[in-house]
Structure formats: C-alpha cells, structure tokens
Amino acid sequence: MPAFPPSLLSGTTLKTARNLLGKRLVCRTRTGTVCGIIVETEAYLRNDPASHSYRGRTRRNDVMFGPPGRLYVYFTYGMHHCINVVTQREGVGEAVLIRAVEPAEGLAAMKRRRGWKKTMPLTMLTNGPAKLAQAFGLSTRHNGMDLRRGSVTIEEGVTVPDRMVRRSGRIGISVAAEKRWRFFVKGSPFVSRT
C-alpha cells in the first residue's frame, strides 16, 4: 500500500498547500476506490480571520486543533461538505482546504454520487470543494479520520513544477480575501475558477 508522503506536513501550512498539488486523494470503500489528483488548494492559518479556527477551539473545529494529518470535514450552506488536511502540531489550528481534483479512478462512483448526466462536462464532478466531497462520498462522518493510516488518504501522485503553480486570493470569503493563499495548477480544467 502506498504511503502518505513523508515530508508533506513538515513545513509551513502554505508549503503544504503548495505541495498537495499533484498528490493523490484516495478513498477506499467496500464499493471500490475513488482517486483524484489534487489541482487546487487553499491555506487557512492561525490568526487568520477567514479560518474556522480564528475564534478558538469549539466542537465544530476541534479536529483543526488536533494532531496533523487528520481530515477536517465541515458542513456549510445547509447542504455542502468541504474537506481539509490538518497541518501543524496539536493546538495550533491550521489546515488546507482541498478545492478541486482531477478524477483518476472510480469515475463511475463519482458520476453516480454527483448525479452526472452524459451532457455534463467531466469537470462538473470535482471542480469545487463541495463537488469533490460529494464525488468522494465524504461527509462529517469522516471528520477526524487519520489520513496517514485509514481508508481515506493522500499518496504521491505527479510532480507539479513551480512553473505550473499559480497563486491567488482565496475564494468565497469576505475577510482576509487579499491573502494569496490559494494554489492551483495552471491550465487544469478541473480548477474551480481562474
């Protein structure tokens, strides 16, 4: 079984957000394996007004303050789930939101979960944080899972050279929107927005 990339969580959260590009997000269940190449991420840091951790540890964001390498899943807009990789040591409260992946395995399961129709472009499966969470079947049930050893994990994928990485302000937030803490793969059709 492929291993969680050893150095992925060793640097700053911004570094982790960049280095997650090209990694494989893998979800193994009874019904099969679903996998995608990460093409877009956002960092949420300590003392970051846009971060769920900004107002301190609560039941909702507890996983964000837990040990690194855990999956932080939150529910929003009354219907959507988004997934994050917890970074930094226990008590800090930083994470990386996975905003988009390029489907690599388990297309049939993704299509079924997303209600995909033949007229839809494939990008509709996973070009947004809530879309990919749905395509992978992830919800708050998976909140707190250990990505280093479990059915949901991160594995080595493809190398994304610096010249293919673009940065921008984060999407869908009103505060600290000027921080260029969003990372995405230049030219990927699966990026949520350019």
Place this chain on the structure above:
DNA sequence: CGCACGATGCGCT
C-alpha cells in the same frame, strides 16, 4: 433563545 450567515453549487435568465 433567536437569528444572521457561510471556505457553495445549481438552475434559470
């Protein structure tokens, strides 16, 4: 205890 709103997506125009 009430309420405004959100790390969004979809369908319609």
Place this chain on the structure above:
DNA sequence: GCGCATCGTGCGA
C-alpha cells in the same frame, strides 16, 4: 450574472 436552497454554528440579547 443572479437568486435561492437549507441548516449547523456561534454570537448577541
């Protein structure tokens, strides 16, 4: 481009 679905969370009263 825009309005709306839909509800947990957290803040203020």
